[in-house]
Every structure is written in C-alpha cells, then in structure tokens.
Amino acid sequence: xxMYEIANSRLSEVKLLDEDFVIQxxxxxxxxxxxxxxxxxxxxxxxxxxxxxxxxxxxxxxxEVTYWPSKKRLFVEIHNNRLSEWNQNMIAPFAEAxxxxxxxxxxxxx
Numbered sequence: 001x002x003m004y005e006i007a008n009s010r011l012s013e014v015k016l017l018d019e020d021f022v023i024q025x026x027x028x029x030x031x032x033x034x035x036x037x038x039x040x041x042x043x044x045x046x047x048x049x050x051x052x053x054x055x056x057x058x059x060x061x062x063x064e065v066t067y068w069p070s071k072k073r074l075f076v077e078i079h080n081n082r083l084s085e086w087n088q089n090m091i092a093p094f095a096e097a098x099x100x101x102x103x104x105x106x107x108x109x110x
Contacts, residue, residue: 002088003077004095009104011072019069022102023050026067026074029097030054033090035063046071061087063094074098075109 011022030037030052039053049068055061061084067074076095078087095106 001077001079002083002091003075003109004091005073005075005107005109006095006099006102006104007107009074009099009102011074011102011104022067022069025101026050026052026065026098029094029101030065032097033094035090038062056086056090059086060084063087063090065094065098074102074104077109 027037035054035056037052038055039051041051043049043051043066046066046068048070049066051067052065054063054065062078062082064077064079064082065075066077076091076098078091092106098104099106
C-alpha cells in the first residue's frame with residue numbers, strides 16, 4: 001500500500017460546522033485533477049469519515065481519499081490490489097495539492 005497523510009495542517013482548526021467546507025475543498029481538488037468519484041461512503045472502521053474512490057476515466061486502478069473529521073486526519077492511498085500507472089503518478093501531486101489547500105505537509109506512510 002502507498003499512503004500519504006496530510007499532517008500539521010489547519011484541519012485541527014476546523015469547527016464542526018466547517019466540515020462541509022473541507023469536503024467541498026476536497027471535491028474541488030478532485031475536479032481540478034479531472035478524477036471521477038465512483039464511491040463516496042463512510043468507512044466502518046473510521047466512524048464519521050468521508051471516504052472516496054477516485055478513477056481516471058476507464059483506466060484500471062483506484063485512488064482513495066479519506067477525511068476523518070473527528071480525528072482531524074486526511075490521507076490519500078492506493079491499495080496494492082488497485083495499483084496502476086496513473087494512480088502511482090497521481091498520488092504525490094494530489095496529496096501535495098491537498099496539503100497546500102489545508103496549509104499542511106505531506107508525510108509518506110509507505
């Protein structure tokens with residue numbers, strides 16, 4: 001698995017009512033990268049999280065984004081069974097865009 005976490009960001013300053021704003025910003029970056037949301041859900045292991053599966057057209061592979069408001073965490077990952085060339089090339093710049101938007105830094109969790 002390849003994982004990047006957005007750390008030391010302003011997400012710790014987000015108030016409960018601002019979570020919708022964070023989600024809008026995440027979805028804006030998804031659109032900027034011309035990715036398609038194929039799944040938006042909550043992970044059962046992370047109650048209250050917002051979890052996305054992103055694809056690039058009909059290409060194989062999935063890029064996953066998870067925002068967990070109660071823990072002030074945001075990360076982007078690719079599971080081993082969903083690796084492809086496009087998502088391996090996309091994960092670092094995508095994570096960097098999130099880090100810039102939320103005034104954080106990217107930490108690789110490889």
